[in-house]
Amino acid sequence: MEIVEIIRRCKSGENEAWKMMIHSYSKAIYNIALNFIADRDEAADITQEIFVKVYNNIAKFKEEGNFTSWLLMLSRNYCIDYWRKHKKHMHKVEMDDTIHADAPNPEEVQVKQSEIARLREKMLQLDPDLRLFLTMKDIEDLSYEEIADHLKVPIGTVKSRINRARIKLAQLVVQAGSEHGMSRN
Protein backbone atom coordinates (compact mmCIF):
# COMPACT_ATOMS: atom_id res chain seq x y z
CA MET A 1 0.00 0.00 0.00
CA GLU A 2 1.32 3.45 -0.86
CA ILE A 3 1.98 6.05 1.80
CA VAL A 4 -0.77 8.32 0.41
CA GLU A 5 -3.32 5.57 1.01
CA ILE A 6 -1.88 4.76 4.46
CA ILE A 7 -2.21 8.41 5.51
CA ARG A 8 -5.72 8.71 4.11
CA ARG A 9 -6.76 5.66 6.14
CA CYS A 10 -4.91 6.88 9.23
CA LYS A 11 -6.90 10.12 9.01
CA SER A 12 -10.12 8.15 9.07
CA GLY A 13 -8.86 6.36 12.22
CA GLU A 14 -8.06 2.86 10.91
CA ASN A 15 -5.79 0.95 13.29
CA GLU A 16 -4.39 -1.24 10.52
CA ALA A 17 -3.16 1.81 8.64
CA TRP A 18 -1.49 3.12 11.81
CA LYS A 19 0.30 -0.22 12.22
CA MET A 20 1.59 0.05 8.65
CA MET A 21 2.79 3.56 9.35
CA ILE A 22 4.70 2.36 12.43
CA HIS A 23 6.27 -0.52 10.50
CA SER A 24 7.35 1.85 7.72
CA TYR A 25 8.85 4.65 9.76
CA SER A 26 9.61 3.59 13.33
CA LYS A 27 13.05 2.16 12.54
CA ALA A 28 14.28 5.33 10.86
CA ILE A 29 12.96 7.64 13.57
CA TYR A 30 14.26 5.45 16.40
CA ASN A 31 17.73 5.32 14.85
CA ILE A 32 17.81 9.06 14.25
CA ALA A 33 16.89 9.63 17.91
CA LEU A 34 19.30 6.98 19.17
CA ASN A 35 22.28 8.35 17.30
CA PHE A 36 21.32 11.86 18.21
CA ILE A 37 20.95 11.26 21.96
CA ALA A 38 23.02 8.05 22.40
CA ASP A 39 20.71 6.64 25.05
CA ARG A 40 18.27 3.83 24.29
CA ASP A 41 15.62 4.75 26.86
CA GLU A 42 15.58 8.40 25.89
CA ALA A 43 15.57 7.49 22.19
CA ALA A 44 12.51 5.29 22.83
CA ASP A 45 10.75 8.14 24.66
CA ILE A 46 11.59 10.60 21.88
CA THR A 47 10.35 8.19 19.21
CA GLN A 48 7.11 7.74 21.11
CA GLU A 49 6.62 11.49 21.54
CA ILE A 50 7.24 12.06 17.83
CA PHE A 51 4.65 9.44 16.85
CA VAL A 52 2.11 10.86 19.32
CA LYS A 53 2.61 14.22 17.60
CA VAL A 54 2.18 12.56 14.21
CA TYR A 55 -1.02 10.88 15.38
CA ASN A 56 -2.46 14.11 16.78
CA ASN A 57 -1.57 16.23 13.77
CA ILE A 58 -2.07 13.88 10.86
CA ALA A 59 -5.55 15.31 10.20
CA LYS A 60 -3.96 18.70 9.50
CA PHE A 61 -1.49 17.20 7.05
CA LYS A 62 -2.42 18.09 3.47
CA GLU A 63 0.35 17.07 1.09
CA GLU A 64 0.50 13.30 1.41
CA GLY A 65 3.40 13.11 -1.03
CA ASN A 66 5.70 14.97 1.33
CA PHE A 67 4.88 12.97 4.42
CA THR A 68 8.44 11.65 4.81
CA SER A 69 9.81 15.21 4.66
CA TRP A 70 7.25 16.36 7.20
CA LEU A 71 8.07 13.48 9.54
CA LEU A 72 11.83 13.97 9.23
CA MET A 73 11.53 17.71 9.83
CA LEU A 74 9.34 17.04 12.85
CA SER A 75 11.89 14.56 14.19
CA ARG A 76 14.80 16.89 13.52
CA ASN A 77 13.13 19.79 15.34
CA TYR A 78 12.09 17.58 18.24
CA CYS A 79 15.58 16.07 18.62
CA ILE A 80 17.29 19.47 18.47
CA ASP A 81 14.87 20.91 21.06
CA TYR A 82 15.44 17.90 23.28
CA TRP A 83 19.19 18.22 22.87
CA ARG A 84 19.11 21.92 23.83
CA LYS A 85 17.11 21.15 26.99
CA HIS A 86 19.16 18.16 28.14
CA LYS A 87 22.64 18.58 26.69
CA LYS A 88 24.21 19.19 30.10
CA HIS A 89 23.42 15.62 31.12
CA MET A 90 24.59 13.96 27.91
CA HIS A 91 28.22 13.02 28.13
CA LYS A 92 28.28 9.36 29.01
CA VAL A 93 27.14 6.70 26.60
CA GLU A 94 25.61 3.55 27.97
CA MET A 95 27.37 0.32 27.08
CA ASP A 96 25.34 -2.56 25.80
CA ASP A 97 26.69 -5.31 28.04
CA THR A 98 24.15 -7.96 27.11
CA ILE A 99 26.09 -10.64 25.33
CA HIS A 100 24.04 -13.60 24.31
CA ALA A 101 25.31 -16.94 25.59
CA ASP A 102 25.01 -18.44 22.12
CA ALA A 103 27.11 -15.72 20.46
CA PRO A 104 29.86 -17.31 18.32
CA ASN A 105 32.65 -15.31 19.87
CA PRO A 106 31.68 -13.36 23.01
CA GLU A 107 35.02 -11.55 23.21
CA GLU A 108 34.72 -10.33 19.64
CA VAL A 109 31.15 -9.20 20.30
CA GLN A 110 32.27 -7.27 23.36
CA VAL A 111 35.04 -5.52 21.42
CA LYS A 112 32.57 -4.59 18.70
CA GLN A 113 30.08 -3.26 21.23
CA SER A 114 32.70 -1.13 22.94
CA GLU A 115 33.73 0.26 19.54
CA ILE A 116 30.11 1.13 18.78
CA ALA A 117 29.70 2.80 22.17
CA ARG A 118 32.90 4.82 21.62
CA LEU A 119 31.74 5.89 18.17
CA ARG A 120 28.38 6.99 19.58
CA GLU A 121 30.09 8.92 22.32
CA LYS A 122 32.23 10.72 19.76
CA MET A 123 29.16 11.49 17.68
CA LEU A 124 27.77 13.44 20.63
CA GLN A 125 30.64 15.88 20.21
CA LEU A 126 29.47 16.88 16.73
CA ASP A 127 27.12 19.80 16.16
CA PRO A 128 23.48 18.62 16.31
CA ASP A 129 22.85 19.33 12.64
CA LEU A 130 26.04 17.58 11.52
CA ARG A 131 25.10 14.57 13.65
CA LEU A 132 21.66 14.45 12.09
CA PHE A 133 22.95 14.70 8.52
CA LEU A 134 25.56 12.02 9.18
CA THR A 135 22.96 9.68 10.71
CA MET A 136 20.69 10.08 7.72
CA LYS A 137 23.48 9.49 5.20
CA ASP A 138 25.72 6.84 6.71
CA ILE A 139 23.42 5.05 9.17
CA GLU A 140 20.01 5.36 7.55
CA ASP A 141 21.53 5.15 4.07
CA LEU A 142 19.59 8.01 2.50
CA SER A 143 21.07 9.64 -0.60
CA TYR A 144 22.27 13.26 -0.66
CA GLU A 145 19.31 14.12 -2.89
CA GLU A 146 16.79 12.57 -0.50
CA ILE A 147 18.26 14.41 2.50
CA ALA A 148 18.26 17.71 0.62
CA ASP A 149 14.69 17.13 -0.51
CA HIS A 150 13.37 16.06 2.90
CA LEU A 151 15.08 18.71 4.98
CA LYS A 152 14.64 21.49 2.39
CA VAL A 153 18.36 22.26 2.29
CA PRO A 154 20.45 22.85 -0.89
CA ILE A 155 22.27 19.70 -1.97
CA GLY A 156 25.65 21.47 -1.86
CA THR A 157 25.07 22.29 1.82
CA VAL A 158 24.14 18.68 2.53
CA LYS A 159 27.31 17.37 0.87
CA SER A 160 29.60 19.83 2.59
CA ARG A 161 28.01 19.22 6.03
CA ILE A 162 28.29 15.45 5.68
CA ASN A 163 31.91 15.76 4.56
CA ARG A 164 32.64 18.06 7.52
CA ALA A 165 30.88 15.70 9.94
CA ARG A 166 32.83 12.68 8.66
CA ILE A 167 36.19 14.45 8.89
CA LYS A 168 35.47 15.77 12.39
CA LEU A 169 34.27 12.37 13.60
CA ALA A 170 37.22 10.55 12.01
CA GLN A 171 39.61 12.96 13.71
CA LEU A 172 37.85 12.46 17.07
CA VAL A 173 38.02 8.68 16.70
CA VAL A 174 41.72 8.76 15.78
CA GLN A 175 42.42 11.09 18.71
CA ALA A 176 40.52 8.82 21.11
CA GLY A 177 42.36 5.79 19.72
CA SER A 178 45.76 7.35 20.32
CA GLU A 179 44.74 8.46 23.85
CA HIS A 180 43.47 4.94 24.51
CA GLY A 181 46.78 3.50 23.28
CA MET A 182 48.80 5.91 25.42
CA SER A 183 46.79 5.10 28.54
CA ARG A 184 47.40 1.37 27.87
CA ASN A 185 51.14 1.90 27.56
Next chain:
Amino acid sequence: MECREIEELLSAYIEGKLAAVPRRAVDAHMLACPTCAGLRDSLIQLICDLPDLHEEVPFFLQNRLLQISERTERRRPHPFFFPKWVAATVGTLILFLNLFYFTNIFPLANRGLHSAVSKVEQLIAKTDGFLEKIKESKDMLLYTFFNKKPAEEKINEEKKGISLKAIEQGGKNG
Protein backbone atom coordinates in the same frame (compact mmCIF):
# COMPACT_ATOMS: atom_id res chain seq x y z
CA MET B 1 46.46 21.69 -3.89
CA GLU B 2 46.52 22.44 -0.18
CA CYS B 3 45.36 20.07 2.57
CA ARG B 4 42.27 22.19 3.28
CA GLU B 5 41.14 21.91 -0.34
CA ILE B 6 41.76 18.17 -0.24
CA GLU B 7 39.59 17.84 2.90
CA GLU B 8 36.68 19.49 1.08
CA LEU B 9 36.91 16.92 -1.70
CA LEU B 10 37.53 13.89 0.49
CA SER B 11 33.99 12.44 0.64
CA ALA B 12 33.47 12.85 -3.09
CA TYR B 13 36.90 11.29 -3.66
CA ILE B 14 36.11 8.24 -1.52
CA GLU B 15 32.66 7.84 -3.09
CA GLY B 16 34.25 7.98 -6.56
CA LYS B 17 32.28 11.03 -7.57
CA LEU B 18 35.17 13.28 -8.47
CA ALA B 19 35.91 14.22 -12.07
CA ALA B 20 39.13 12.91 -13.60
CA VAL B 21 41.20 16.10 -13.23
CA PRO B 22 40.59 16.81 -9.51
CA ARG B 23 40.87 13.09 -8.82
CA ARG B 24 44.36 12.97 -10.24
CA ALA B 25 45.26 16.06 -8.20
CA VAL B 26 43.98 14.40 -4.99
CA ASP B 27 45.86 11.18 -5.86
CA ALA B 28 49.08 13.13 -6.31
CA HIS B 29 48.53 14.97 -3.01
CA MET B 30 47.87 11.72 -1.15
CA LEU B 31 51.23 10.31 -2.29
CA ALA B 32 53.03 13.36 -0.97
CA CYS B 33 51.03 14.03 2.23
CA PRO B 34 50.84 11.26 4.86
CA THR B 35 48.42 13.33 7.04
CA CYS B 36 45.79 13.52 4.29
CA ALA B 37 46.39 9.87 3.38
CA GLY B 38 45.81 8.93 7.04
CA LEU B 39 42.64 11.00 7.13
CA ARG B 40 41.41 9.28 3.97
CA ASP B 41 41.99 5.85 5.52
CA SER B 42 40.22 6.87 8.74
CA LEU B 43 37.30 8.21 6.73
CA ILE B 44 36.99 4.95 4.77
CA GLN B 45 37.06 3.01 8.04
CA LEU B 46 34.44 5.33 9.55
CA ILE B 47 32.10 4.97 6.57
CA CYS B 48 32.39 1.19 6.97
CA ASP B 49 31.74 1.32 10.74
CA LEU B 50 28.84 3.78 10.86
CA PRO B 51 26.15 1.38 9.53
CA ASP B 52 26.87 -0.81 12.61
CA LEU B 53 25.21 1.90 14.71
CA HIS B 54 21.88 1.01 13.12
CA GLU B 55 19.62 -0.87 15.57
CA GLU B 56 16.29 -2.62 15.40
CA VAL B 57 13.36 -1.01 17.20
CA PRO B 58 13.02 -2.68 20.63
CA PHE B 59 9.97 -4.86 21.03
CA PHE B 60 8.56 -2.84 23.94
CA LEU B 61 8.79 0.37 21.89
CA GLN B 62 7.12 -1.25 18.90
CA ASN B 63 4.22 -2.18 21.19
CA ARG B 64 4.03 1.28 22.69
CA LEU B 65 3.94 2.85 19.24
CA LEU B 66 1.22 0.50 18.02
CA GLN B 67 -0.90 1.33 21.05
CA ILE B 68 -0.80 5.08 20.40
CA SER B 69 -3.86 4.87 18.17
CA GLU B 70 -5.82 3.03 20.88
CA ARG B 71 -4.66 5.05 23.89
CA THR B 72 -4.40 8.57 22.53
CA GLU B 73 -7.55 10.51 21.98
CA ARG B 74 -7.02 12.51 18.84
CA ARG B 75 -7.18 16.25 19.44
CA ARG B 76 -9.89 17.84 17.36
CA PRO B 77 -9.29 21.32 15.99
CA HIS B 78 -11.06 23.88 18.16
CA PRO B 79 -14.15 25.29 16.41
CA PHE B 80 -13.36 28.81 17.61
CA PHE B 81 -9.81 29.83 16.86
CA PHE B 82 -8.54 32.26 19.49
CA PRO B 83 -4.75 32.58 19.57
CA LYS B 84 -3.11 32.67 22.97
CA TRP B 85 -1.24 35.88 22.26
CA VAL B 86 -4.52 37.69 21.48
CA ALA B 87 -5.97 36.53 24.80
CA ALA B 88 -2.82 37.65 26.62
CA THR B 89 -2.90 41.08 24.94
CA VAL B 90 -6.58 41.63 25.72
CA GLY B 91 -6.06 40.55 29.35
CA THR B 92 -3.09 42.88 29.79
CA LEU B 93 -4.98 45.77 28.18
CA ILE B 94 -7.95 45.29 30.51
CA LEU B 95 -5.63 45.15 33.50
CA PHE B 96 -3.90 48.39 32.58
CA LEU B 97 -7.17 50.17 31.76
CA ASN B 98 -8.48 49.23 35.21
CA LEU B 99 -5.26 50.42 36.79
CA PHE B 100 -5.41 53.78 35.01
CA TYR B 101 -9.14 54.19 35.68
CA PHE B 102 -9.16 53.43 39.41
CA THR B 103 -5.77 54.91 40.37
CA ASN B 104 -4.18 58.23 39.59
CA ILE B 105 -0.73 56.96 38.59
CA PHE B 106 -1.00 58.67 35.22
CA PRO B 107 -3.42 61.60 35.70
CA LEU B 108 -3.69 62.23 31.97
CA ALA B 109 -4.70 58.61 31.26
CA ASN B 110 -7.05 58.66 34.26
CA ARG B 111 -8.79 61.83 33.02
CA GLY B 112 -8.98 60.51 29.45
CA LEU B 113 -10.49 57.23 30.59
CA HIS B 114 -13.07 58.94 32.81
CA SER B 115 -14.16 61.24 29.98
CA ALA B 116 -14.34 58.23 27.62
CA VAL B 117 -16.47 56.33 30.14
CA SER B 118 -18.81 59.31 30.63
CA LYS B 119 -19.22 59.58 26.84
CA VAL B 120 -20.10 55.91 26.69
CA GLU B 121 -22.62 56.41 29.50
CA GLN B 122 -24.18 59.33 27.63
CA LEU B 123 -24.38 57.24 24.52
CA ILE B 124 -26.07 54.43 26.43
CA ALA B 125 -28.56 56.90 27.91
CA LYS B 126 -29.34 58.22 24.43
CA THR B 127 -29.62 54.72 23.03
CA ASP B 128 -31.99 53.76 25.83
CA GLY B 129 -34.31 56.61 24.83
CA PHE B 130 -34.03 55.56 21.23
CA LEU B 131 -34.84 51.97 22.07
CA GLU B 132 -37.85 53.16 24.08
CA LYS B 133 -39.13 55.09 21.06
CA ILE B 134 -38.69 52.06 18.81
CA LYS B 135 -40.65 49.95 21.29
CA GLU B 136 -43.46 52.51 21.45
CA SER B 137 -43.69 52.78 17.68
CA LYS B 138 -43.76 48.99 17.41
CA ASP B 139 -46.69 48.83 19.87
CA MET B 140 -48.50 51.54 17.92
CA LEU B 141 -48.02 49.65 14.66
CA LEU B 142 -49.27 46.39 16.17
CA TYR B 143 -52.33 48.13 17.65
CA THR B 144 -53.10 50.02 14.43
CA PHE B 145 -52.78 47.14 11.96
CA PHE B 146 -53.47 43.99 13.98
CA ASN B 147 -55.43 45.37 16.89
CA LYS B 148 -52.97 43.76 19.28
CA LYS B 149 -52.38 45.35 22.58
CA PRO B 150 -48.84 45.54 23.95
CA ALA B 151 -47.86 42.83 26.41
CA GLU B 152 -47.49 45.24 29.36
CA GLU B 153 -50.93 46.72 28.76
CA LYS B 154 -52.43 43.23 28.64
CA ILE B 155 -50.88 42.36 31.98
CA ASN B 156 -52.13 45.59 33.51
CA GLU B 157 -55.64 44.88 32.24
CA GLU B 158 -55.55 41.37 33.61
CA LYS B 159 -54.43 42.67 36.97
CA LYS B 160 -57.17 45.27 36.84
CA GLY B 161 -59.77 42.58 36.01
CA ILE B 162 -58.64 40.39 38.90
CA SER B 163 -58.81 43.26 41.38
CA LEU B 164 -62.32 44.29 40.13
CA LYS B 165 -63.55 40.69 40.57
CA ALA B 166 -62.10 40.63 44.05
CA ILE B 167 -63.90 43.86 44.93
CA GLU B 168 -67.18 42.49 43.55
CA GLN B 169 -66.81 39.25 45.49
CA GLY B 170 -65.93 41.17 48.63
CA GLY B 171 -69.13 43.23 48.18
CA LYS B 172 -71.31 40.09 47.82
CA ASN B 173 -69.84 38.50 50.90
CA GLY B 174 -70.78 41.36 52.95
